[in-house]
Amino acid sequence: MGFEKFGRKSFTGITKTAKFVDFLEEGKVNGTVCKKCGAKYFPPRADCAACFSNEMDWFEMPKKGKLETYTIAYYAPFGFEADCPYTMGVAEFEGGLKLFARLSKDLKPEDINVGMDVSVKPVKYEDGQMSFEIVRA
Numbered sequence: 365m366g367f368e369k370f371g372r373k374s375f376t377g378i379t380k381t382a383k384f385v386d387f388l389e390e391g392k393v394n395g396t397v398c399k400k401c402g403a404k405y406f407p408p409r410a411d412c413a414a415c416f417s418n419e420m421d422w423f424e425m426p427k428k429g430k431l432e433t434y435t436i437a438y439y440a441p442f443g444f445e446a447d448c449p450y451t452m453g454v455a456e457f458e459g460g461l462k463l464f465a466r467l468s469k470d471l472k473p474e475d476i477n478v479g480m481d482v483s484v485k486p487v488k489y490e491d492g493q494m495s496f497e498i499v500r501a
Contacts, residue, residue, distance in 0.1 A: 380410035387422070388486040388494040395461065396420040406461050428501050429457035431480050436473060455482045455498050468499045475500075 384407075387394040395406035399419040403412055406425060411418045434453035444450075451467040453476075463484055467476065481501035488494055 381408040383422070384408050385494050388496065389488075391486055393425045393484045393486055393496045394422045395425055397423045404459060404461055406463055425461070425463070425484055426458040427483055429455040429461075429463070429482050429484070431455050431476070431478055431482050431498070432462070433478060434467060434476055451476065453482075453498055455484070457484075463498070466495075466497045468497050471500060 381396065384394060394408065395404055396408040396410075397404045397420065398412035398415060398417050399421055400417040401412060401415040403414040404423065405413075408420075408422070410420060412420065432454045434451055436449050436451050438449045440448045440450075450469070451471065451473065453465065453467050455463050455465070457463060465484065468487075482498050483501040484496050485499050486494060487497045
């Protein structure tokens with residue numbers, strides 16, 4: 365499968381990390397790890413920014429993290445207008461991995477707080493597109 369199936373509106377059809385979407389369809393949220401130096405990346409990278417190696421492998425994201433910050437978007441860029449309002453946040457996971465993603469619509473704004481335990485899970489939109497979101501752990 366290509367990368368055209370990732371996100372609410374995909375602007376990239378081909379990438380060396382297209383397998384990321386296959387993992388999402390399997391119920392996994394994966395990042396990449398450099399086989400040479402061990403640096404981990406999320407979102408996945410095809411090449412290591414630390415040692416410039418292209419020898420990468422996949423790993424499943426840790427199950428628990430902490431929400432570091434969040435915001436509610438009331439205005440959206442092209443392709444996302446119908447989604448407003450939506451909440452986006454940054455969560456830190458084991459090993460210093462940070463993830464920027466939407467928060468689940470199941471989380472009401474009054475129930476969201478910095479420092480809360482979170483996890484990340486794949487999400488399939490009604491049009492078949494795949495992505496991931498932050499949920500309460």
